[in-house]
Amino acid sequence: MSNTTPNWPNLPPIVVSRTVAANDLDIHILEALPPSSDPNSKPPLIVLVHGFPEIAYSWRKIMAPLAAQGYAVVALDQRGFGQTKERGKPIRRVKYEDDLSPYRILNIAADVVALVYALGYTSVVTLVGHDYGSHVAAHCALIRPDLFKSVVLMSAPYEGPPSLSAVQNPNGPSLMRMFNDQLAMLDPPRKHYMMYCSTPEANDDMINPPGGLHNFLRTYYHVKSADWKGNGNVRPLPQMSPAVLAELPPYYVMPLAETMPECLAPDAPSAEEIANNKWLTDDELAVYVSQYTATGFQSSLNAYRVMTDPPRWAKDLHIFTGKQIEVPAMFLAGVEDWGTYQAPGFVEKMRTQVCRDMKDENFVLIDGAGHWVQQEQPEAVVEQILRFIRTAVVPSV
Structure with missing residues (x-):
């Protein structure tokens, strides 16, 4: 060691x-x-x-x-x-x-x-x-x-x-995949973030975003924090259905044609919001940026790929x-x-x-x-x- x-x-x-x-x-x-x-x-x-x-x-x-x-x-x-x-x-x-x-x-x-x-x-x-x-x-x-x-x-x-x-049908479509197909038929069409994170393109989208990795991570942390006003009505949802899931914020249920950086960009924090953020300063954020610059996101995205793949998820845990x-x-x-x-x-x-x-x-x-x-x-x-x-x-x- x-x-x-x-x-x-x-x-x-x-x-x-x-x-x-x-x-x-x-x-x-x-x-x-x-x-x-x-x-x-x-x-x-x-x-x-x-x-x-x-x-x-x-x-x-x-x-x-x-x-x-x-x-x-x-x-x-x-x-x-x-x-x-x-x-x-x-x-x-x-x-x-x-x-x-x-x-x-x-x-x-x-x-x-x-x-x-x-x-x-x-x-x-x-x-x-x-x-x-x-x-x-x-x-x-x-x-x-x-x-x-x-x-x-x-x-x-x-x-x-x-x-x-x-367990009995490990090779069947995952529930998430079925919901994702149904989300695509909504107006406007959507997709679930776990399915997006399971795609071959997700890593490159996020590690090389428009505006750079620092700005993307700053926005990602912002929209999932209490600083973003869009999180002001968190509540239990009544059922697992595409229409209900579509009520979730865009970092969970995304526009079908957009990447994660693209769908979050409209809610990027202002310069004033960044300056007022005391729980994640720019110096602290730079640590995350440096570490993910070295590793990329694919390792972490692999967790989503396993979770959305029934043979790897359900069958492995059937015992x-x-x-x-x-x-x-x-x-x-x-x-x-x-x-x-x-x-x-x-x-x-x-x-x-x-x-x-x-x-x-x-x-x-x-x-x-x-x-x-x-x-x-x-x-x-x-x-x-x-x-x-x-x-x-x-x-x-």
């Missing part, structure tokens, strides 16, 4: 950067240890798993406060993101034609498990996953309750393992059909985050069927936050995670 802490803005001094060999990867992590921890003992571990389009750096605001409460806090760059790379090889841009199998959800979950053991742990107090990382965390908790003592799912509800009908998450679970998101309700029915299923132990007080929506809740309202996120750990997992460190 190696230590090369980057000079990134607003990275607390307590947070160090290093690389850990695990699975077939050199996994880059950010790590914060309790200030007064005994070097001969291991403080209880919290693991943080980012989503799209983020990296371990997205957890920078909550790592030190959690560590100050006595926890070892580790945030990783997922497979294909940031500075994580294939073992012994340089960072590279994955191509659409490359083997997709490493991005199967079970292999991504295996990366997290391998990292935990490589760190010398056999128990994780809580595993926190945001956005796509929520799905990764959910599968880790589903499969390894012995290792992960609790789970926090952020901004993306988990609907559970595939149904028996999906877990009907299984529940047994450990204490929490859902945490921003009030102005459409990610909570983008799939009608998922929240209710998660709370009543999928998670055996998700109490009402552990379904939390935080005011003043959109999708990037741990960056927009980090103090509230820290408060809720600590409350959850202390009441649902252990009384104290």
